[in-house]
Amino acid sequence: MRQEAQRRIYSLRPEALIEVDEWLAAYRQLWENRLDALHTEIARGKKERG
DSSP: EETTEEEEEEOOOHHHHHEEEEEEEEHHHHHHHHHHHHHHHHHHHHHHHO
């Protein structure tokens, strides 16, 4: 952070965000698989009713 008059200018380090993204990758894949399965079950239920 640096201050210019009444403003504060912030900057991010992209390396830290890359680390977070890599850490979240496993969870992201887990949820994508579960949501895909949920979508399949919902579609199957609609087909049976319709």
